Amino acid sequence: MKAPFSAEPIETVAASDKRSGNPGPFGGYYAPVEAPIDAEITRTDRGTSLGEYMRKFWQPVCLASDLRDVPLAIRILGEDLVAFRDLSGNVGVLARRCAHRGASLEYGIIAEHGIRCCYHGWQFDVDGRVLSTPGEPLGSRLKDSVCQGAYPAFEKSGLVFAYMGPPAEKPPVPEYEAHAFPPDNKIVPFSNFLPCNWLQVHENIADQAHAVFLHVGMTIDPDAKAGEGTQLNASFGIMPTLEWVETRDGSGMVFIAGRRIGDRIWIRINDLLLPNITQHAHLFEDGEKPKIFANHLSMTRWAVPVDDTHTQLFGWRYFNDLVDPEHRGDASKCGKEKIDFLDGQVGNRPYEEGQRNPGDWEVLTSQGPISSHKLEHPGTTDAGLFLWRRLVRRAIRGQAPGASAEAIASLTRRCNPLPMYSQDSVLNIPARDGTDDQRLMREIGRRVFDIIVEADGVDPAARDSYIREQIRALEKTASA
Secondary structure, rough: OOEEEEEOOOOOOOOOOOOOOOOOOOHHHHHOOOOOOHHHHOOOOOOOOHHHHOOOOOOEEEHHHHHHOOEEEEEEEEEEEEEEEOOOOEEHHHEEOOOOOOOHHHHHHHHHHEEEOOOOOOOEEEOEEEOOOOOOOOOOHHHHHHHHOEEEEEEEOOEEEEEEOOHOOOOOOOOEEEOOOOOOEEEEEEEEEOOOHHHHHOOOOOOOOOHHHHHHHOOOOOOOOOOOOOOOOOHHHHHEEEEEEEEHHHEEEEEEEEEEEEOOOEEEEEEEOOEEEEEOOOEEEEEEOOOOOOOOEEEEEEEEEEEEEEEEEEEEEEEOOOOOOOOOOOOHHOOOOOOOOOOOOOOOHHHHHHHHHHHHHHHHOOOOOOOOOOOOOOOOHHHHHHHHHHHHHHHHHHOOHHHHHHHHHHHHHHOOEEHHHHOOEEEEOOHHHHHHHHHHHHHHHHHHHHHHHHHHHOOOHHHHHHHHHHHHHHHHHHHH
């Protein structure tokens, strides 16, 4: 297991590059207004290092509910595509321009098998094969020499996934833990659009300090409870101890946040998985009631690049008594351009409302289409961002064997489903006189995480019980 990632040392620029420096009071004239972007970890078109890496994974491309009686024009990883469900129920994701004369298949006619171009009636199956060319002479072999660009696709729990990489390297369809546990889990798909680069959207989860301020301290009414019109509850406003730890041989990371709530220590852990997945613990947790390894996942989310300056968040919200015992979530508020937690998650509010009660959408999109890292002045709470950027960089350079698409696929096959580390534990561990409580919370948080990781080799049916037993023993020892 890697040591926790701290802010020292963090990614810096050469001494000769002064970034924005310190222009001094009223020194706006000297402050730079633009700087080069970090193309290696922001550009995702075909042929770019990151774009080729992302294409080797199954990516959500649309909501299944958007596949109706007409084709759906989509754009993913800089490619213009069309998605549809043919009359036989097969899902297709094809290049948008017809291979015959370039007319858009968004105006095509969905057929029993595949789709017909409206221009000359050419019919393409979901794998891109030309099924018919009705304007050609009888016996023409033209259809055997042409193929429409197509990507493998499937539906799962309301999302359509496509594989856009080399066909020979197509990984197995992953199995997600939340689909197997708990058995009564209600899975609701959603999609939210943001006009900015995928990285600034995704790494927002690694930046857990922002929850203290943006979602509590900077709202109109920081004492309002979650679900009552503002953002997170007051417990999130406590500045946590934070550690960031690389996981599974460089294929992901977690943050471990520890907060003191009276005589209890609340340990929150969230997963970030390469290339662009985040797994979220209970969205409405307050740390008030004792619990051990509770709640598991409230949400799985992908930050999918539409192109370099636009992102589509696709995900599943999970509803069950384990993850949300007080039923604060609302499945009816999840879907296309809507979600049931936090103000400011989608860009459909009046501008002034966003000014008075800004959310993630406002702060992420206001960084610009592609945020320049050279204009940043990072602090210690930003260490998670730099770990994530380092993981992405190492993965696309082939410097982290565990982060390759092949290695992650192999891990998925072995575990099936891959166990997640996201969780909340609220432990009865009072502060100790004469003891550094911050250090105590860090130690407890790291030990909770280590226990969860140690359970990777435990039979899935016994995993939860094993983890709870070990954490319960930790709580007893630490509170003695």
